[in-house]
Amino acid sequence: MIVTLDRFFPIFDDDEKAENELEARLYEELRRYHDSLLKEVERHYEIAEKARKLGLDPKPYVEIPIARNMAERVEKLLGIEGIAGKIIEYESQGMSRVEICFKIAEDIVTGKFGEFEKEEAIDKAIRTAVAIQTEGVVAAPIEGIAKVKLYRDKDGEFIKIYYAGPIRSAGGTAQVMSVLVADYVRQILKIDRYKPTEEEVLRYCEEIPLYKKVANLQYLPSDEEIRLIVENCPVCIDGEPTEDAEVSGYRNLPRVETNRVRGGMALVIAEGIALKAPKLKKIVDKVKISGWEWLDRLINKGGDESGEKDEESEKKEAVKPKDKYLSDIVAGRPVFSHPSRKGGFRLRYGRARNSGFATIGLHPATMVIAGEFIAIGTQLKVERPGKAGSVVPVTSIEGPTVRLRNGDVVRIGSYEEALRLKDAVERIIDMGEILVNFGDFLENNHPLIPASYCYEWWVQEVEGKIPEGDYRKIGEEEALKLCDDYGVPLHPDHTYLWHDVSANDLRYLRDRIVETGKVEGKYGKSALVMKMDWRAKEVLESLLVEHKVRDGQIVIERWRVLVRCLGLDEDLKVVRDDKESEDGLEFVRKVSGLDVRAKAPSRIGARMGRPEKSKERMMSPAPHMLFPLGEAGGKTRDLKKAIEYTKSYNSVKGEIEVDLPVRVCRSCGKESFYLRCECGELTEQVYICPKCGIRTGEVCERCGGEASAYRRWTINVRELYLKALENLGEREPNGALKGVIGLTSKKKFAERIEKGVLRAKNRVYVFKDGTIRYDMTDIPITHFRPAEIGVSVEKLKELGYEVDYEGRELKDENQIVELKPQDVILSKAAGEYLLRVSKFIDDLLVKFYGLEPFYNAEKPEDLIGQLVIGLAPHTSAGVLGRIIGFADVNGGYAHPYFHAAKRRNCDGDEDCVMLLMDGLLNFSREFLPDKRGGQMDAPLVLTVILDPKEVDGEVHNMDVCERYPLEFYEGTLRCAHPKEFVGVIERVEDRLGDERKYFGLRFTHDTENIALGVKSSAYKTLKSMQDKVKHQMELARKIRAVDEHDVAERVITSHFLPDIIGNLRAFSRQEFRCVNCNEKYRRIPLSGKCRRCGGSLTLTVHEGSITKYLNLSKELAETYNVSNYTRQRIKLIEVETLSLFESELKRQIKIDEFF
Amino acid sequence: MVIKNIDQKTVVAKFALNGYNVHPDAVRLILSSNLNVDRVVEEVCRRCNGSFIITPDEVSQVLKELERRIRSEEAEKPSKVEPRVETGGRAEIRVLKDVTGKSTCRGTVEDFVAYFNSRFEKIAGILRNRVKAIPISSLTKIRAETVEVIGFADNVRELSEEKAVFEVEDKTGRVRVYAEGKVKEQAMELFGDEVVGVVGRLRGRSIIADRIVFPEVPMNGKSKAKRDFSMVFISDIHFGSDTFLKEEWERFVRWINCESGNERMDSLAETVKYIFVAGDVVDGVGIYPDQDKELEILDIYGQYEFAAEQFDKIRKDVKIILSPGNHDAVRQAEPQPALPKEFSSLFSSNVIHVGNPVWVDVEGVKVLMYHGRSLDDIISRIPRLSYEAPQNAMLELLKRRHLAPLYGERSPIAPEKEDYLVIDDIPDIIHSGHVHTYGTAFYRGVFVVNSSTWQSQTEFQKKVNLNPMPGNVAVYQPGGNVYRLRFYSS
Structure with missing residues (x-):
């Protein structure tokens, strides 16, 4: 596929006038940026097309199509011809996303895109709605809806949607859209509504909490809420079974096909309808669909019954x-x-x-x-x-x-x-x-x-009241002088946490200072020295007043503001007293005569979630190639083992039996499992009916059954391997060369062994879709300093960066530069891995495809300027990125837009990058697993130019201003709703209307170095x-804001005990595994040996996995103040493990031995 | 256990399977020894690696050594524990079988192998009277119209309306069995971990089953003499739970103490000499997540103290036989030992603590008490069974002669060397609880009772649509009548 710029929409409207010179310049810079991205992509495609044409891959062309926008992504994801054009048409008419969903759905069922069967039309309409709602990026529309059925029974006909696990990736709003659109087309097609039986309702009430137990739900609706939803929702929300757990109450219902838990259904009802009811209501009102009035009852259920709340209680709630x-x-x-x-x-x-x-x-x-x-x-x-x-x-x-x-x-x-x-x-x-x-x-x-109370706030209050100057870091005397001279609030740096202590504590502290304190070295450097007093010291600590302890004395170097705030003068004499106040801050404001503010009125609790990540993606065991070796490769799936493999005594070395596709050469008629026949001509896929044994089409001509695209081949991997080495002119790579046990794709198309050889040589690993991935935690950045990402000013200029964020010529590597939306800063480790990948790609181009090397990189820095694909799990659309530097962190810094384009925020998730050329050369849909969710996490399309309008809407709420106004800070004191400041504080959304969405963003706080x-x-x-627990508890003891006893209790009850109990229960109902061939046995064979290979069997749940946390729990319970209930639980579990793992007879004998 | 009906041919076949010929005198030697034939064959084959024919000399050497080894093994075993005899007044209680104090489980693979072999041996022993089984591995060598095998039946799959297939495994191998028509219906109710006999025709490498033989309890024709005392069956009291039915329980205690105020009731109470409690005496701690929110007594000692206090109110001439359940403070895996000393010592002396399951002989009446954990599995597996009639699920246990015939589901197993869950000794009464519903039946001369609960419906039960029948008490006069007393009125 050749891409040319003119095939794209004009990205800018030319008649738009830039407001000032800087914007004009940035505008121009961006145009060139987009232009260069396109040109580069085009160059990549040209080379990749040339390579793929050789027919050494599953398809003779590049398999990642380019989508210019949401509409095209939707069309390519669903394969409905003409839908992109229609979406764009509606967009240009100014219709909103939601409206387009309904309009397109209507078009589909009324035959605007061709005649479909009723059921198929409804199916397509629902999927399209989900796809549009999710920007055509996530896999939910294809994977999250298993099927849509027009269910007929004696009472008539209704719509059933079978949701599957991946519907999760759609998010709540898109989930409810699917239900709503289904109802909309139901009304158009005049299909009856779903009327659940009492048993069916109760089934939902049992099943959804059960799903919460075995999997997880963000929100668990009450039984009444579930009943309300099920009884009133006009389409039936059904699902594929996703969990092994079965309901025990309402089983074998005639209209519910499974007794197992249906995860997709639970998600749509709980996290979709129940959680997003207010949003759903908004949509219903806007599109005017009848029959959803019951949503009001659902919304009111969740809320407070008391109705109107006064400001005070709202504040308390906040x-x-x-x-x-x-x-x-x-x-x-x-x-x-x-x-x-x-x-x-x-x-x-x-x-x-x-x-x-x-x-x-x-x-x-x-x-x-x-x-x-x-x-x-x-x-x-x-x-x-x-x-x-x-x-x-x-x-x-x-x-x-x-x-x-x-x-x-x-x-x-x-x-x-x-x-x-x-x-x-x-x-x-x-x-x-x-x-x-x-x-x-x-x-x-x-x-x-x-x-x-912080500097940003203070400085806005004092603006115009005090002389101009830099007040960021000022001394005590200056701070007090400003207060006294101009009546402004006390500088935040000199504001202590007065509100954290009582007035009585302060009086105590003051009295100690008055009684035992004296100021030493009055001129020049002075310090307040007072007698050591534990209570006084504690008050000082609570206030966060820095001090030292020397020779039984407390030494306070910064004392002036402190004594002033306590109502003392510099001779430590009481100037003013207050006997009434109880609150510390109130007391201080009274006795000091200063406008002292609350320094820390809001504290936020936190705990560690998951650790940061920056690591190559490895499947386990990690293969170098997608080539099946069966059992011949041993446990490590090593090709080098497979070439020595003999099936029986007199079979040929390296001959193995594996499933591979059946293809036939167009010219010589020979069978092959690759695209290109040995004779040089291309092969065609044929199918074999497993029942009739005949060669046929996808559906058997004779029996009408589904034919298989693969068969069992006997191949000689030794020969194939030697041939591959010869083709490449390579020697054997060091170490193992790992393949896979078998292929999971539908046709079982295998990679060429050559690719594996080169990957092993360069020590890189392949993922299930043929690409090489590198995973990193997502972290955002909008502005960078060249110095911190290891890129020179010259190189940056080459890459199109000419000015810093304030429009000054880029000269110094410490200037702050605004990041372009698709540029990424990778972790250093990523740079090193991708360097190896680039060498693999170059080897591949030269030795395998016979082309010129592409990257020619010798060190990670040489990759700066190269293109990558960013791709998040659960999505199916890659986003084009460009490397502009590396930072020594375990995470991937990129523009929030870039993360949002992958439908990620930065709340601790991770996703991956791969080199663009790797994707183009090695990705194939043929490799994707033939199972639910198999299409996820694969670059089915590529977004080349990122449009902030078409990314995850969450980023539109990110603020991009230089400072928050004074009214904002004041608003926080009355716990104002953030909506009040929409339009006041500039956000991305405010810029979406024009090209300023791409540049000119600002920030409120700088940082020295992002790494x-x-x-x-x-x-x-x-x-x-x-060790982890030891350090965790040590830290818990150190932190004042942490109750270590509570931590110990929680660790035991929410991690250790469930783990131990789970394993204990699993132990006495466990499966067994063969140590040789990994065959699993539900119950151990009587012979005690593997039935397949005679190998010895082993437990799958060991004593060790049960007791590993038991001792830790005991230690914690002994050291910390853990509840009696928890202690007893631990004790009982210990008794139980003893009973299971210690023979009483043995014990008796042991005792006997003493006598 | 020595297998009696083994003939020369079988021994020859056993050797042939291992690829050996054997001298006829050697065979006679083996048969005349009192040792397990399989063990001898295995040992001989191991020793005589490569020899063409096995001579009597070689065999006698092996025999001698084996005998010596077995003697020393037996010496290591502690001498058989005498049945505990509890006497008091006229009551006589003997604990016949109970794992308490005898657990050998160390949780190794070998333990599991030994456990399932024990299950196989024990039930196969029962079946051998009815099925002339041959080892499965010798099926390929045999030319016979009908064949009979014994083994674990598993992997049941329905092929069509009419047909099902399953597999049978014994120590020598596995065979596929096809079942049609009526046999198919039987096959569909196979759980996968019970030992059965199959009688059928060999077809290729598979068997077409004519009959599936369950170990079953035999028809117990002889009617037992009517006794002059009654037994009371209760379970699942759940002391400590906030749903424990205190009032109903107190009403029960008043009745048993002959203080109900109703003359007929009191005279029935007077006949009661024994109370059987089939587990879940207390609600326990940490049995399910967030249990602390549904407990009245959070402390496990407190729970048992309260239980002991309550039992103490029962007149002392009544013996209480108490076994644990899955809520009690012992290991959950079955067989469960009796409550440990620290809890059992709280109770007064008329309370006798036993394990689960337990066989107890009470004045010549044999009672098998089993908490009933496996009933959940059985009821959810067989559609015709329900919680409303738990006694029918218990019949399935008797039919299979095993208390937990489903492995790997909800019933946890402790792999003891001996399978205590096999019903090798046929009881006069089998008593279970666990499912919180009530039901009684007579089955082939065995009185079957499931004894409800003293806990009202819990949140969990509400969710899974389980309606308990609390406060139902069965009173049985051995050889005589069964009375159902209701202490709960909804």
Whole structure:
């Protein structure tokens, strides 16, 4: 396929005028950027087409088509001719996505795209709706709906949709759209509605909670909600069985085909209709579909019954501690703060150049102090606003405050300082600030909670009131002077956490200072020295006042603001007192006469989710090629073993029996399993009927049964291997050369062994679809410094970057540059792996296809400027990306648009990149597994130019302004809803109308270096579970905001005990496995030997897997204050394991031996 | 166990299978020995690697050695534990079989092999009286119209309305069996882990079954003499649960103490000498997720203390035989030992703690008590069975002579060397619980009872549409009548 620019839409409207010179320049830069991407892609395709034409692959052409936009992706995904044109037509008429879904569905059932059977038309209409709703990116429309059926019984006809597991990837909104569109076409076609029987309703009520138990659901609707949905939904939501679990109550119902749990059904009802009822209601109202009035009842069920809430109670609701994020806690992944606890993460609003879009900004020092469990890219589960986010380093926020073993309290301000002090830390008094952007609150529909008093806020308050100047870092005296001279609030750097202590505590502290304190060295450097007093010290710690402990004295170097706030003068005499206040902050405001603000009114609880990742994708065992070796390759599927294999005593070495396609040469008529026959001509696929044994079409001519595209071949892999080496002119690669046991694709098309040889030589591994993948945690970035990603200014200029983000000529590698939407910054390890991949591709081009090398890369930096495909699991559309640099982190930095195009946010998920040329040369649909979900995670189409309008809408809520206005900060104090600030704080959505969506984005916080911080979480570097738990508990004891007893209890009850019990139950009903051939036995054969190969059998659940956590649980229960109930559970389990794994007779004999 | 009806031909065939010829005198030697033939054959073949014909000399050497080895093995075994005899008043209770204190399970592969071999041996032993079985591996060598085999029947698949196929496995191999018509219906109810006999015709390498022979309890014609005492059967009391029916329980205790105030009831109570409790005495801790939210007593000791207190209110001349269930504080895998000392010592002396299952002889009446974990599996496997009539599911146990004939489902198994779950000794009464419903039946002379519960419907049961029948008590006068008492009125 040759792509030319003119086949694309004009990306820009020429009549649009840029507002200023900078925009004009960026606009021009972007046009050239898109142009160069297209040209490069075109060059790739030309070469790949040439290679594929040789017929050495399953198809003689490149199998990743280019889709220019959503409409084309939909058409290519579903294969309905003409649908793209229609979608574009409706789009140009200004119809919304939702409206288009219904319109297109109507067009399909009314025959605008050809005559279909009623059932087929409904099927296509529903799938199209889901596809449009998901931008044609995810696999849900093809994989998530198993089938649609017009179900007839004696009472008439109704529509049944059979959902499958992959419907999950569609998300709630697209799921409900499928139901709604089905009802819409039902009404057009005048089909009766579904009327469930009482038993069917109860079946749903039993099955959905059961699914929640065996799999997981975000939201479990109550029985009443399920009943309401099932009784009123006019189409039947059915599903394929996805779990092994069976319902036990309502079985063998005539209209429900299975007793097993139907995951797709449960998802659509629970996470679709029940959870998205308000959204559904909006759509219903807009499109005006009748019969959905019952949604109101569903919506009201979930909400508060009391109706109108006053502002005060709403505010309380907004800041109420939530401990949901602590459930399902995993051992070894620490809790960093309990919900809204003093000492936890202090909320600061803002978006750094490397944050936003479901991320969590932390100071690199916090990462270090948190036992190095938090690394860049590590997922944190948080109390609010969302559920989780990836951690990114932000140096322009505050780090943690700790008490050292010598009693000193230090605010750690830098990564280096943290590294220096980390071993001396005795207690973590405060975790530091957490940076969350406004967009994340809006996206999660979470009320704003009071903001920390921070510089961004202060500076807007004092603007115009104080002389111009740089007030970012000011001394105590200046801070007090500003207050006194201009009546402005106290600078946030000098604001302590007064609200965390009581007025009485402050009076106590003041009295101690008055009684025992004195200021030493008044001129020049001075310090307040007071007698050591534990209670006073504790108050100082709670306030986060830095101090030292020397010779039984507390030494406070920054004392002026402190004493002023306590109502003392510089001679430590009481100037003003207040006997009434109870609250510490109130007291301070009264006695100091200063406008002191709340420094940390909102704390956010967090625990570690999954660790960050940057690793090559390996199947297990990891093959070098998709070539079947059967059992001949041994357990490692090694070709080198297979070539020595003899089936029986006198068979030929290397001769193996495997399933491969049946193809026949057009010219010489010889059978082959490859596309090209030995004679040079192409072969054609033929089919063999397994029953009649005749060669036939896809459907058997004789019996009408399904014919098979493959048969059992006897092939000599020794010969094939030697031939491959000869073809390549290569020597045997070192180490194993792994194939697969058998192919799972429909026709069982195999790769050429040559590809395996070259992959093994270059130490790269193939994925199920023929491509080579590299996985990384998604992290966002909108602006970068050339220096931090290892790219030179010259190279950047070559790549089309001419100015920095403020429009200045790019000269210095420390200038901040705005990232172009499709440029990616990979991890260093990714660079090294992709370098090997590039060498493999070059080898392949030269030695296998006989073409010129393409990459010629010698070091990772040589790959800068090369194109990659980004692809997320559950999706079927790749996104074109360009490498512009590498950062030493375990994650992939890319523009939020790029992540959104893959339908990802940055909440801790990972996805992959592959080299574009690898995809074009090696990907084939023929390799994809022939099973539900097989089409997922494969680049079925490629989006070349990314349009922010057509990416996951979540990113449209990301804010892109330079600062949040004063009214925003004030709004947070009354827990305003973030919707109030839509239109006030600029977001991506506000830019979608014109080309400014591509450039000119801003950020509120800078950071020194996007790679500054812990690189690899301690969770990964600590190897044994014992160590992980030990460090986790050590950290729990250190952090003030963490209750270590609760952590121990939760680790035991939500991880260890379920694990032990699960294994214990599994033990006494287990299967057995042959150590030689891996054959499984439900019940052990009487002979105790494998029936197939005579090998010895082994347990699949061992004593070790049961007891591994038992001792750890016991230790935890002994050390920490764990509930009696939990202790007893552990004890009973121990008794049970003893009873199972220790013979009582043996024990008796042992005792006897003593006498 | 020595297999009696083994003839010379079989021994010769056994050797032939291993590729050996054997001298007739050698065969006689083997038959005259008291040792397991298979074991001897195996040992001889191992020793005589490569020799053309096996001589009597070689055999006698092996025999001697084996005898020595067996003697020493037996010496290692502790001497047979005498049945515990509990006497008190006129009551006489003997525990015939119980795993308590005798568990050999160490959880190894060998344990599982030994366990299933024990199951096979025991049930095959029962079947051998009715089926003249030959080893499956010798089927290929035999030319006979009809063949008979014994083994585990599994992998049942329905081929059509009329036809099903399954496989039978004994120690020597496996064979495919086709079943048609009425036999097919029988085959469809095979669970996959029971030992049965198959009588049929050899067709190629498969057998066309004429008959599936279940080990069954034999027709027990002789009517037992009527006794002058009654037994009460209860189970699943769930002390400690917040759904425990306290009032109903107290009403029951008043009745048993002859204080119901109803003359007829009181006179029936007077005849009661024994109470059988088939498990789930307490609700336990950590039995299912979030159980703490449904417990009245969170502490397991507290639960048993409360249980002991309640039992203590029962008049002391009544003996209470108590076995554990899946909610009790013992291992869940069956067979379960009796409650450990720390719990059992809380109870007064008229409470006798036994394992699950247990065979108890009470004044000559044999009672098999089994909690009934496997009933869940059986009821969900056979569509014609339901929780409303649990006694019918129990009949399936008797028919198969095994208490947990489904492996790998919900019933957990502890692989003991001996399979305690085989019903080798036919009881006069079989008593189960677990399913929380009530039902009684007489089956081939055996009184079958499932004894409901003292817990009202739980949240979980509501979800899975299980309607318990709490407070139903069976009173049985051996050889006489069964009374159903209802202490719960909904």
